[in-house]
Amino acid sequence: MKQPPGYEQGDPSLVCKLTKALYGLKQAPREWYYKLAGGLREIGFEATKSDISVFIQNHRGLKTYVLVYVDDIIVTGESTELVKEVIAKLNDKFALKDMGDLHYFLGIQVNKTCDKGLILTQQKYIHELLKKAGMVGCAPCHTPLPSTVKITALGGSSFCDPQLYRSIIGSLQYLTITRPEICYSVNKLSQFVQAPLESHWKLVKRVLRYLSGTSSYGLHLKRETSLGITTYSDSDWAGDPDDRKSTSGYCIFLGTNLISWTSKKQTVVARSSTEAEYRSMAEAVAELTWIKTMMRELLHPLPEAPMLYCDNLSAVLLAANPILHSKSKHFEIDLHFVRDFVNSKAIQVSHIPGSVQVADILTKAIPSENLLHFRGRLSVHNQQQMTATEDSGDA
Known part of the structure; x- marks a missing residue:
């Protein structure tokens, strides 16, 4: 130094x-985490190995959980008295401000619904994003992207304000926390942040127009008695017109609640649709492995092996067939990774028709009719309608 x-x-x-560590220095978050984690351990909490920001306490069979993001903390559990006791003990060690029931956390609005569930929205965040882009009051549209669009990095004039493009794309990526149906659109458009074109900016504005008309929509989480895991895996083979790489997508449900999803461009070129689908399955299995470990550490082990659905029959058969076919020998690691879990019955794999493949919305731009159907399957609903239903029920 x-x-x-x-x-x-x-x-x-x-x-x-x-x-004393100064707030804002690079080492400050690490030092603060050690300080907070030490305080939580003193009152009986242990950090989970799957996610070090989640702490759990098991007191006489009653579980209490603490979720930490820097200095924003959520405390919940099976006993209201234990939750209050934890907050009081933490208040003795740190200067806390109890905000009461959870309503707002890191830009996410949390509202209760009539089915004793929660709906997570980012309506205020969307309004600020539209204001930043100068699109407040713009005409809404029905889909984030046209179903016939082919987005390419070649041709067209460069966008005059690349910094604005990058800023809007970064904000849209955070918005996918509660709006999984725009995952593919944001993932696709984020591939051009280095040198955006005017055509790319027009598509970004289309995504913003879609959000303008659906700003009250959010992710609905319902109270569930079943802890069964269901996963849908899909890919769009050679969908990128520039490098012919495929897009992987999967969505994972705990009961009927969506808990994990992704839309990601594959790192290698797939030689067949079977290979593209299989690589997507391998990514989903890796995520399932983490979720199973997480649930076990949260003292809620899964009652049965998770079910993985894929609409490519060849990929499904490949997961169970011990014979290496000549068309699959070049992706041997992924092949054995999925197959080991299937053979040990840790994961079940099954084929479904493409018409009911929910993950289709995460791999390509789809027509408005399909978007509405799959958006509902992803538990993305209108907060205003659910609030109106709740009010009428109370009346």
């Missing part, structure tokens, strides 16, 4: 030794 230029004091070889 050395003194910063222009601020040298005395001997330039001497530097200050900090006795």
